Amino acid sequence: MGLVMPNPGTIFWMLIIFGIVLFVLKKFAWKPILNALKEREESIANALNSAEEAKKEVAGLKADNEKIIIEARKEKDVILKEAKVLQAKIVTEAKEKATQEAQKAIEQARQQIEAEKTAAINEIKMQVAELSIVIAEKVIKKELSNKDEQKKMVDGLVDDIKLN
Template identity: 45%
Template sequence: MELLTPNLGYFVWALVAFIVVFLILKKFAWKPILKSLNDREQNIANAIASAEKVKAEMAQMQSENEALLAKAREERAQLLKEARETKEKIINEAKEQAKAEAAKIIADAQQAINAQKMAALTDVKNEVGKLVIEVSEKVLRKELSEQNKQEEHINGLVESIKLN
């Protein structure tokens, strides 16, 4: 049982050794250990604060990015709308221009047809006039003594002209 109950001398020397080690540690080691622990605690607190700040900035940046994305979508929609309007305007202008050109071509063609018609009528009138002159010339050149023969000759000429 002696092993379980220490001797008073050992106990005192152990207590003195403990106090000496404790005082030496307190004087030389305790302050640097506490200082390093405080520094570490401060660094961890700063890191947490920095992380919170970065997290807040990220949230702000995300909201700004979403706003920019919404604005970009709105601008894209506006550009597409303007492009559609421009396309329809160009198509309508091209249709109107094509209609105007078609109307002009038709008018020009009608003028050309009328000019050719008038030229053909003029040619026909000139030919009729020439024929009348030729018939009159033939009648005048032929000397007929009787009135009946003259009339028969004129009627024959008129019928030959009608057949042509």
């Protein structure tokens, strides 16, 4: 039973050595260990707080992103509508301008035709006047004693005249 029951001197020395070890640990190691644990606890708490703040920021940024996307879509729709209106306006203006240009061209063609018509009529009048003078000159030159002869001559001259 000597193994189960320790000697009182051994217990005494064990208590003294345990006290010395406890004193040395308390003096030199206990404070740094406690400080290290406290710092570790504070750094974990700070990290958790930072993570929570970052999570809140991400949620806020996500909400802001959604708002920005919605606004961008609205702006896109507005721009597309404005572009369609502008396109319709440009097409309408182009059609109106083309119609006006066509009307101008038609009016110029009418004026040109009218001018050419007037010039042709004036030229025909000039030719008729010249022919009349030529006929009158020939009629006067020839002796006309009777009316039948005069009429035959005028008919012959009219048949000989060719209009251009």
